[in-house]
Amino acid sequence: MVVENYRDVLHRVEESCKRVDRDPREVTLIAVSKTKPISMIRELLPEHVMDFGENKPQELKEKYGELPSDLHWHMIGHLQRNKVKYIIDKACMIHSLDSIRLAQTIQTEAEKHRLIMPVLIEVNIAEEESKFGLHAEEVVDFITEVSQYPNLKVSGLMTIAPFVENPEENRIHFRNLYNLFVDIKGRNIDNVDMCSLSMGMTNDYEVAIEEGATMVRVGTGIFGERAYNALVDAE
Numbered sequence: 001m002v003v004e005n006y007r008d009v010l011h012r013v014e015e016s017c018k019r020v021d022r023d024p025r026e027v028t029l030i031a032v033s034k035t036k037p038i039s040m041i042r043e044l045l046p047e048h049v050m051d052f053g054e055n056k057p058q059e060l061k062e063k064y065g066e067l068p069s070d071l072h073w074h075m076i077g078h079l080q081r082n083k084v085k086y087i088i089d090k091a092c093m094i095h096s097l098d099s100i101r102l103a104q105t106i107q108t109e110a111e112k113h114r115l116i117m118p119v120l121i122e123v124n125i126a127e128e129e130s131k132f133g134l135h136a137e138e139v140v141d142f143i144t145e146v147s148q149y150p151n152l153k154v155s156g157l158m159t160i161a162p163f164v165e166n167p168e169e170n171r172i173h174f175r176n177l178y179n180l181f182v183d184i185k186g187r188n189i190d191n192v193d194m195c196s197l198s199m200g201m202t203n204d205y206e207v208a209i210e211e212g213a214t215m216v217r218v219g220t221g222i223f224g225e226r227a228y229n230a231l232v233d234a235e
Contacts, residue, residue: 002043005222006031009205013216016209027209030074030198032219034059038066040223053095053217057083064090076158076198076217078132081105089113095158095198095217098122098132103146110151117151120158120198125177126170131160136180143184147191154189156196156214157181167204174199174211181212 010029017024032053033041041052041063050070054060055077064073072092079087079096087094088109097103097119110117121143124133134142143154159177161170177199185194198215200208205216 002040002223003047005224006044006047006049009218009221012206013209016206020210022209026214028215030076030215030217031222032076032201032217033063033223034077034219036219036223038063041067044222053219057086061086061090074215074217084109088117089115091117093118093120093155093196095120096122096132097146097152098134100142100145103149103152107149107151115151116153118153118155118196119146120156120196121146121154123157123159123177123180125159125173125180126162128162133159136176139180140184140187143192144189147189150191152191154192154194156194156198157184158198158215160201161199161204161208163203167207170204171207171211174204174208174213178212 013027013029014024017027028051030051030053031044031049034055051072051074053074053076060073060075073090074093074095075087075091076095079094079102081102084105094117106117121139122133123139124131124135127135146152146154157177157180161173164170178197181194181197196214197212198217199213200216202218202221205218208216
């Protein structure tokens with residue numbers, strides 16, 4: 001069932017791209033495997049699925065050690081500073097940078113491992129009180145400061161849109177984030193490569209793609225209902 005679900009989501013990604021004359025190769029489908037057993041991830045490997053998303057550093061670390069080393073692991077959940085060390089040499093990208101203190105910790109750990117960590121700035125574009133992330137008006141100054149850290153590479157923006165019954169309600173939020181993304185790209189800030197826009201989840205990824213997403217995070221749509229009830233979801 002996981003493979004069939006994945007193929008269906010991939011088809012929907014392609015159809016969404018067609019509607020707005022985009023190349024489907026511009027969009028990375030991240031299979032959010034949080035709480036899911038390794039056996040379910042293995043089912044997708046013959047489909048050449050390479051990108052997986054995890055919310056918890058410990059879970060990412062464990063799966064990293066059990067699965068092929070060439071998979072791309074995206075840290076998409078809220079990241080505590082004391083957990084950065086567990087994933088700094090395992091994640092291909094951190095999607096949830098939202099504070100200078102976290103940036104400083106990532107810089108320290110990345111320097112220890114002699115690597116450069118791509119990061120996305122988490123933006124609370126809908127200004128929900130229950131969500132992490134910067135407000136839109138804070139992002140430019142924040143990126144300008146973070147761009148000074150040599151072992152971080154600001155690669156774009158991420159948001160978790162509100163959970164809504166009708167995904168069209170989130171179109172305005174995706175459009176606003178895309179406009180901010182384009183604005184920052186046009187500023188040509190040193191050490192900032194605005195190439196990734198991570199937005200859209202199981203409920204609304206098709207609308208997100210129509211509004212410019214280059215990464216969508218789909219968990220339930222691929223793996224089925226999650227194994228626990230979470231107050232704040234990232235997929």
